[in-house]
Amino acid sequence: QSLKCVTHNLHIMICTWDVTSRRRHGQTDFCYTTNDLSPPVCFKTKEKKVEIPVPESSSTVTITTSSSSGTPFANKEFEINKKDVLFIPVTPRILSLMPDFSTSTLNLKWSDNGSVFPYGLDAFWQIQVLRKETMEKVTEVTYHSKLTHEDVILSWNWTSDLPLECMSHYVKIRCYINVTQFAGLKDWSDWSPVEVIPGKDTDPSGSGVFPLDTVVAVGSDVTFCCVHEEGLNITNMTYGSKPYPMIQLSSRSNAIRVLNASASDTSGTNVVCRFNNGMLEGTVLFVGYAPDIPQDLSCETPNFRIIKCTWKPGRPSGLYGKRRTKYSLFERTSGKNVSCEVNEMNRERVCGFPVMPGQKIYDFILGVSNPIGQTESSLLVDITQRVHPKTPEKLTVSGNNSTSVHLRWFINGSFAEIRLLCQIEISSGHSEQKLHNVSMPGGKLSAYTAQLNALLPYTKYQFKVRCSAADHFWRWSDWSRIEEFTTAEA
């Protein structure tokens, strides 16, 4: 009676049947036709289950049941149509369930067993996450994928609103494959065996407040739990200095929920769990901001050896020490990456990048990241147009002529690739300050000179000099120190 056939792979089907007679059942003769032309295939079995090919359209099955003495006592013929065959995929196999306690995230990996099926079929995976020994369903999602006629490992992440340590989490999965070309019935597979991530409240020595020392954005809602050893009672749980109403999760785990968390102090906000024996357990929450996009990113070179980039950081992140916002400077052409040493307490941000031999154009990306987020800013710059020379040094004035002097100074840096424009300020007690511009080829770690004429004899002058790039002016250097000189008598 009630012959049923189920296939898991569209090729082979498992047929089962019942025998209503109360006589002791010996063995069965099972015959089936594969198509109208060829003779039936027959074999004997002691089971009430056989595996035979899924018919192209239909198959005639004859089942003869004999008693234990071999006398046939029941014989029945069935017509199995392909559309009566039920397709149920093989129960999915969970390969791994990994917890990331720092982010309260579960990562599930399983095999899609796609090699058994034709290419391109739609597969639907129902995943359930459950909690507590009572297996309360927390979430159920349906995940879609395409089969590729190969066994592919699929991965799915789920972030809990509760730290994973607070209680045990269980995951199970089942699948449905939409075999469009299969005329038979289709149904979900069985659920996979459950995989568990045990909570700390199931570990006899497990205790603590969770999540442990985590970082969240301002405005976040955070759930903390306090897991304690058997026999202890929690007297209260505080966030900062404020007690919060407790939610019991299990006999050894209580939680509080903090809404819209505000920025924490530099050392973080303490979440403290006090016990009836006076002892404390706790964790620290750091509440800050994701980094702002750096503003006014600007890069220049003082000496064609180093490029100095500066920017405005925007809103402070409120995170310090190893959680501080970190900066790195990546240059696309050379592929070089430099991490920037930045003191989070002072507002100015500077990062140095080496000048690459023979490279004028720099395609910078300033990467910014902290535990809450990341962003970046970019800048394309020709450093020959961003020269900001260092202050001219060792300015000397000489000359034994009554109306002219010879100036000589030194600039640290190699400017051989550009022309320099230098400006000399001449002042004396008698006349107004004058500016004298002079341009010259840049040199490599060299001294520069200039001749000034039409001076007054026997007059005390003060000279100072500053320089910049001649062709693409960017910024003047600072003025050199003042050098005094008195011209010779006429």
Add this chain to the structure above:
Amino acid sequence: ADSPSAALQRRDLCARGIRLAGKMRADVLNLLDAYAERQGLDASASVAAVEGVPAAAVERWDEQTGTQRLLENLAAYRAFRALLAQMLEEHREQLGEADAALGRALAAVLLQVSAFAYHLEELLRLESRGPPGEEQEQEEEEEEEEEADGPPPQPPGLFEQKLRGLGVLRELAQWAVRSARDLRQLAKPSPGSGPAPSLA
């Protein structure tokens, strides 16, 4: 018995040690308040005994010899030196430049503790016994750690780290009091005049 000059030298070292201990205690108490406030802790929070911190309270204090006093003091301040250095490192790692004032205060107390330990070594040298080498102490500590089998302990969470810092500073404040008492005891000339008894 000591020569008069050795006794004089010991009394001078003890007097200076007592002043050092007094200053250190005042600074530690200030630091304790600042530390509790900056770390968001209740200054009166109960803290479990901190591992590696020798307890200042001692039974039968009266019966201790001078050498025992100095040796226990030295072991304590060497332990505090290591613990304060660790606290300073943790401070830099967690806060960086954000709380430089607390960092400076921690560093200042660490300096005083180091100076006090050196002072105790001077006193021990005076009794021509000489302080135990630090390596010897470290070996004893390592043996204790090896005996305590089982997996390496999980690094403490930040809150536990904060509480431990509170416990270290509290115990250090107690030790400063005890050290002053110990040094006063050492500085006392023994009854029946004559030079102060040798520390043996």
